[in-house]
Amino acid sequence: MTIHPFVRSAFRTRNLPNKYLTVAYDCRCLYILQGTGSLRFEQAMYPLAPGTLAIYPAGMPYEPRASEENGLEFITVNFDYTHQYAANRIGMSPLPVDRIEPERIQWTQLDIEPALFRQPMVLAGMHAAEPLLLELADEFQARGRYYREVGSSLFQKVLFLAARTAESGSRTGKIVDETLQYIRAHLREPIDNASIARALNFHPYYLSRLMKRQTGNALHRQILLCRLEYAQRLLLNTTLSIEQIASESGFQSSGHFATKFRQRYGISPSAYRGGYNT
Numbered sequence: 482m483t484i485h486p487f488v489r490s491a492f493r494t495r496n497l498p499n500k501y502l503t504v505a506y507d508c509r510c511l512y513i514l515q516g517t518g519s520l521r522f523e524q525a526m527y528p529l530a531p532g533t534l535a536i537y538p539a540g541m542p543y544e545p546r547a548s549e550e551n552g553l554e555f556i557t558v559n560f561d562y563t564h565q566y567a568a569n570r571i572g573m574s575p576l577p578v579d580r581i582e583p584e585r586i587q588w589t590q591l592d593i594e595p596a597l598f599r600q601p602m603v604l605a606g607m608h609a610a611e612p613l614l615l616e617l618a619d620e621f622q623a624r625g626r627y628y629r630e631v632g633s634s635l636f637q638k639v640l641f642l643a644a645r646t647a648e649s650g651s652r653t654g655k656i657v658d659e660t661l662q663y664i665r666a667h668l669r670e671p672i673d674n675a676s677i678a679r680a681l682n683f684h685p686y687y688l689s690r691l692m693k694r695q696t697g698n699a700l701h702r703q704i705l706l707c708r709l710e711y712a713q714r715l716l717l718n719t720t721l722s723i724e725q726i727a728s729e730s731g732f733q734s735s736g737h738f739a740t741k742f743r744q745r746y747g748i749s750p751s752a753y754r755g756g757y758n759t
Contacts, residue, residue, distance in 0.1 A: 484593060484640055488632040489559040490572040491614070491621040495552050502542040503575035507566070507587045510558035510639070511535040511545060512607070512614050515714070518547040520603060527603040529553065532658055534607035536643055538590040538599060542578050556614045560636060561589040562598065595644055604646055606658030609696045610639045656681075657695040660688060664707045668731040674700045708732060709745050716754040723750050 489507060493514070502523070511520070511534070518529040521544040527535070529545065537543055539561075547553045559572055566587045590599050617635045620628045663677060677700065678685040689700035696703060712730040715721055721729065727738035742750045 484562055484598070484637060485564065486633055486636050486640060487561045487564045487567045488617070488621070488629065488636050489561070489570060491556065491558045491617045491632060491636075493554070493556050493615070493618045495554050497545050497547065497553065500544070500546065502544050502578045504540060504542050504578055504581040504586075505559070505575040506539060506573045506581075506585050508539050508560050508562065508590060509535075509537055509543070509575075510556075510560065510614075510636075512556045512558075512610060513553060514556065514611070515554035516547055516549055516552055518545060518549075518553050520545045522601050525601070528605075530605065532606050532608045532611070532661065533603065534610050534639075534643060535601070535603045536598065536640070537601040539588060540581075540583070540586040541601060543575075543601075556618050558614070558617065558636060561587055562593045563589045565589055595648070597644065597647055598640070602643060602647055604643055606655060606661075606695075607643065607646065608657065608661055610642055612697075613639050613642075653691050653695055656683070656688070656691055660692060660700070661703070661707065664704055665711070668708055668711055669729060670731065672704060672731075677704075705741060706745075709742060712738065712742065712750070713746075713753070716750055726750070 502521070511529075513529050513531050513533045515531060516529075520527045520529055520535055522537070523542050527533075529535075545553070561567075566589070569587075593599065613635050617632050617639075620632050620635070660677060660681060663680060664672065674685040674689055678688045681688065685700070692698060692700045692703050698706060708730045712726050712732075715726045715729060719726075723739070724735045727735040730738065732738035732741070739750055742748075742753070746753060
């Protein structure tokens with residue numbers, strides 16, 4: 482059966498379900514933006530870190546946990562693989578295992594191909610899915626015209642990216658994940674393609690090509706995006722000045738930072754901060 486997902490809800494949050502095994506009536510997707518933790522199923526435990534994408538079917542007991550005091554920041558998506566239950570548009574909260582009503586589970590994964598979607602799938606280094614999922618969460622927050630149709634299209638791409646990664650096994654994903662970790666750890670430094678490749682013992686062209694294949698962005702572009710994403714979090718979660726944030730994020734000046742931020746997000750850093758603090 483062709484995958485044509487119906488997205489019931491998508492949002493960015495830090496709130497986790499209660500700390501025990503829960504069951505969802507529809508399928509779930511979890512993508513980690515910040516923090517570390519673990520995701521437990523009945524017979525398996527997986528580590529969670531930035532870039533981890535987890536997709537698991539309806540009726541599957543699961544328990545996500547944060548390992549740090551400040552918790553996990555993540556995107557969660559409630560969805561079906563088909564439109565069989567599309568009349569039910571209300572978000573379906575997970576329940577403790579002993580309170581679940583089996584007849585209400587939406588078994589849309591049963592005939593889906595590839596078969597890997599019928600079991601839990603947890604993939605590290607899925608940074609290529611992040612911009613799609615952020616856009617998906619924004620669509621559901623804004624609820625503009627055709628937001629569900631746009632959301633279905635975005636999430637369909639996420640599912641096929643996950644399938645391709647899972648089927649290919651991912652040495653590329655591991656290299657890209659290591660590269661992104663290095664970038665984020667050295668944002669304040671004047672890093673570039675050559676210095677990163679030298680530190681990781683790869684040729685700059687090879688590393689940039691892998692980054693482009695995995696994330697859709699060349700290495701120099703990904704450095705900029707990491708700086709902007711970090712600056713975005715500082716704007717929302719700290720009282721640092723724009724000048725301080727520019728320096729912490731590795732920009733040459735606050736003016737350069739403001740120009741790149743506006744190009745990326747369509748708004749100035751100060752206006753972005755003000756919009757979330759009103």
